[in-house]
Amino acid sequence: MDQEKIKNHFNNHKGLEMYFSPEIAEQFAELEQNDKNFRVAEIVDRTIMQEIKDMTDPIYAAELGGGAHPDRYHEFFSKLLKEPHGHIDWVDISPYMLELAEKYISDEKYQNRKEVITFIKNEILEYLQGLENEKLDLAIMKYVIDDINNLDELFKLLALKLKQGGKIITTIGYSNPKMKSLHTNARFLYNGEQFPDNEIRILKDGDNFTVKFFKVSGDPNSGYLEGAETVKYFHSAKKIKQLAESYGFDIFLGDWKDLIKQDNQGGESMNQEILVLTKK
Ligand SMILES: C[S@@+](CC[C@H](N)C(=O)[O-])C[C@H]1O[C@@H](n2cnc3c(N)ncnc32)[C@H](O)[C@@H]1O
Structure with missing residues (x-):
């Protein structure tokens, strides 16, 4: 699928793009x-x-x-x-x-x-x-x-x-509305925005959060798995x-x-x- 088609297709499904890269999909399945x-x-x-x-x-x-x-x-x-x-x-x-x-x-x-x-x-x-x-x-x-x-x-x-x-x-x-920034596999962003490691954000219905996966699970310093980010809804x-x-x-x-x-x-x-x- 070309980029333009993916964009159209995902008008209502923002954040699923990572599953449309064969390499990322494979790495994700391995993880x-x-x-x-x-x-x-x-x-x-x-x-x-x-x-x-x-x-x-x-x-x-x-x-x-x-x-x-x-x-x-x-x-x-x-x-x-x-x-x-x-x-x-x-x-x-x-x-x-x-x-x-x-x-x-x-x-x-x-x-x-x-x-x-x-x-x-x-x-x-x-x-x-x-x-x-x-x-x-x-x-x-x-x-x-x-x-x-x-x-x-x-x-x-x-x-x-x-x-x-x-x-x-x-x-x-x-289901816990208190969201941390740092998780084992990933960093979470609140409505698209990164926030400090030592803070939490309180999720409400209608909020979304972005999950950016680390290259190495458990190691935030390993960098992010390129292209592997997904938007989720609370x-x-x-x-x-x-x-x-x-x-x-x-x-x-x-x-x-x-x-x-x-x-x-x-x-x-x-x-x-x-x-x-x-x-x-
Ligand atoms: C986090 S993975 C979980 C996969 C599987 N259920 C498991 O536990 O291993 C999410 C999967 O759901 C698919 N997916 C997400 N939203 C979808 C939707 N609206 N319609 C169809 N597939 C969707 C993605 O392509 C991806 O394969």
């Missing part, structure tokens, strides 16, 4: 090969397995903003691969992330996942708009909900496209709860350990905030 990322994927996998246990097979799911790693979610994929086969649409706006996604499941261990995945290059809201009403049993969003500016539209569409009892399971990255817990109520969802919002029964936690003790919405 995701870290312990925390695997553990979060496992937490999501366990949450999925608990939340879908009473659903009727075959399951129709969508991973929204799927990115490069369908080599996670082992329990869920083995369920999809059991007869009658379920299905997952792996939706991402970036052709490069989807190429990488195919690559990450091309070895023998994961190849059979291709039988149940369709890779779809589309924007999340557009994909949902195009879907038949009440098609989905499950939508998964991992590290992606804050890429969406128009949360109201997302909830509205999900309310239409999920079956009754259908669910959305998403990680919540930044959504407060209050707003999420209000939207859930107005679109007819039951809601769980909190640490995953408060949702998943002890014996299913498998020794994992990491904190991770998640949101589970169930269509009433």
